[in-house]
Amino acid sequence: MPLPVGLRVAGAGARLGAWLLDLLVFGLLSLIPLALAVATGAVGLNPEAVRQMNVNPYVEPTVPLLSVNVAPLIAWCTVWVVLAVAYAAACWARFRGLPGQRLLSLQVADAATGKNLSLPRATWRAVLVSGIPAAATAVLLVAMCELLATVIPADIAGAGGTSYINATYNDTGGDFVSLCSLASWAWPLLLLISTAASRDRRGLHDRLARSVVVGRAKAFGAWGTAYAQVPYGPPGFPYGPPGFPYGPGPTPGSGPGYAPWPVYPYGPQPGAPDLPQADLASGGELPALGEPPAAVGGGEPAERKAAADSDNRQVFGAKLPAGLRVASFNRRVVAYVVDNVIALLLFGGIAMALEGSSDSSGTPPERIAMIAGLIGGLVQAVYFVATWSIWRGSIGQKALGLQVGEESTGHRLSPADSLVRWALLQGPLALYLAVPYLLRPAFGILTIGWAWLLTYSARKDPDRRGYHDRIAHSLVVEQA
Numbered sequence: 001m002p003l004p005v006g007l008r009v010a011g012a013g014a015r016l017g018a019w020l021l022d023l024l025v026f027g028l029l030s031l032i033p034l035a036l037a038v039a040t041g042a043v044g045l046n047p048e049a050v051r052q053m054n055v056n057p058y059v060e061p062t063v064p065l066l067s068v069n070v071a072p073l074i075a076w077c078t079v080w081v082v083l084a085v086a087y088a089a090a091c092w093a094r095f096r097g098l099p100g101q102r103l104l105s106l107q108v109a110d111a112a113t114g115k116n117l118s119l120p121r122a123t124w125r126a127v128l129v130s131g132i133p134a135a136a137t138a139v140l141l142v143a144m145c146e147l148l149a150t151v152i153p154a155d156i157a158g159a160g161g162t163s164y165i166n167a168t169y170n171d172t173g174g175d176f177v178s179l180c181s182l183a184s185w186a187w188p189l190l191l192l193i194s195t196a197a198s199r200d201r202r203g204l205h206d207r208l209a210r211s212v213v214v215g216r217a218k219a220f221g222a223w224g225t226a227y228a229q230v231p232y233g234p235p236g237f238p239y240g241p242p243g244f245p246y247g248p249g250p251t252p253g254s255g256p257g258y259a260p261w262p263v264y265p266y267g268p269q270p271g272a273p274d275l276p277q278a279d280l281a282s283g284g285e286l287p288a289l290g291e292p293p294a295a296v297g298g299g300e301p302a303e304r305k306a307a308a309d310s311d312n313r314q315v316f317g318a319k320l321p322a323g324l325r326v327a328s329f330n331r332r333v334v335a336y337v338v339d340n341v342i343a344l345l346l347f348g349g350i351a352m353a354l355e356g357s358s359d360s361s362g363t364p365p366e367r368i369a370m371i372a373g374l375i376g377g378l379v380q381a382v383y384f385v386a387t388w389s390i391w392r393g394s395i396g397q398k399a400l401g402l403q404v405g406e407e408s409t410g411h412r413l414s415p416a417d418s419l420v421r422w423a424l425l426q427g428p429l430a431l432y433l434a435v436p437y438l439l440r441p442a443f444g445i446l447t448i449g450w451a452w453l454l455t456y457s458a459r460k461d462p463d464r465r466g467y468h469d470r471i472a473h474s475l476v477v478e479q480a
Contacts (some may be wrong), residue, residue, distance in 0.1 A: 046065055201213070
């Protein structure tokens with residue numbers, strides 16, 4: 001599919017990461033119906049079982065552990081399944097992606113036009129992706145709650161250690177419960193395998209819903225040039241990362257060498273000049289955004305030759321604007337050290353303030369250190385995210401003449417990309433300062449190893465982009 005410049009079909013790895021993030025987000029959202037089910041008496045702990053365990057926690061209760069009202073529990077589980085489908089369908093139809101997908105710069109769109117999915121098709125896709133495993137999980141949840149509401153722990157303990165499942169397997173319809181348990185994890189796995197095995201990364205759910213998932217590609221335009229619509233490209237896709245300011249670009253079918261042609265969904269058009277995608281497929285380089293293809297003018301444009309003869313560093317096959325180059329590794333290390341000194345000073349101030357305010361409260365020192373680490377990590381995240389997304393660089397980077405921007409356009413990093421970049425670059429250190437003392441040696445080794453891996457990847461990369469830069473779509477430059 002000839003997608004616009006700046007977009008490509010999303011890979012299975014990025015989609016899996018987005019799915020895990022969205023699973024976490026929806027898990028937090030699921031606490032609402034769970035709390036309502038407990039509040040309305042659909043499910044809860046058996047008061048007599050709680051009393052017996054309080055009297056003697058070493059003796060198994062002689063009554064079931066749970067008290068279940070089956071009809072309300074089934075109703076709340078149905079609400080939860082409907083919520084899973086409606087939540088995914090609304091996000092895809094309105095926002096072109098779930099929160100995890102948008103955080104990783106993925107978009108879900110109509111495979112034929114690139115426009116938002118219609119609500120019926122988004123709902124059908126949500127049923128396939130979320131509805132089937134959610135329904136299977138709901139049935140499994142109801143069956144397990146009924147099991148814990150009928151089985152007496154003392155009887156199980158006296159049966160020679162027989163498990164709850166084995167003791168009542170036939171009584172609760174064990175075959176059906178096993179089938180639901182299998183569907184809750186096997187169906188998502190099947191969708192993932194079909195996505196990874198597909199040539200265009202469209203799984204079974206994408207084909208049935210006629211959808212496609214796209215992400216950001218390495219654009220071949222000059223760094224600092226806004227995204228523009230590709231002539232004869234598919235309508236509907238936003239050209240470039242969502243939420244970014246787009247500069248004026250060439251109108252489709254206009255400019256030197258272009259004749260007015262209608263915009264078609266996909267594929268070559270009869271009699272139309274060669275598209276930039278055709279140049280790339282033949283082994284050549286794409287022209288900078290706004291320039292006509294070389295094949296139309298009968299040779300490489302003069303601007304392109306001048307850029308090729310310049311001393312600016314090459315980035316993804318394109319040239320940085322005059323006066324900029326990829327930042328040197330040593331300068332980036334010095335800027336990083338300066339920023340870490342600032343972050344540690346902030347952490348030290350927070351720790352001393354908490355220690356001074358808790359002298360009379362009797363709070364253990366370890367807990368104070370953990371609280372200081374959590375607050376320090378939050379302050380550190382605000383510091384880096386704000387400076388990267390507003391001023392294009394932290395204090396250390398500004399002091400060394402560096403700036404960080406979006407890899408393809410040079411625009412400021414979005415807050416989401418800045419947060420991802422901070423989490424990869426500084427997150428392990430922030431987590432190390434917030435864990436108990438017992439876990440700090442292990443987390444210290446992991447933090448040092450991760451820092452070495454990022455340093456090595458940035459040192460060896462031709463554009464000095466470590467793993468944190470690649471995942472966050474960022475590039476650090478300096479004045480030439």
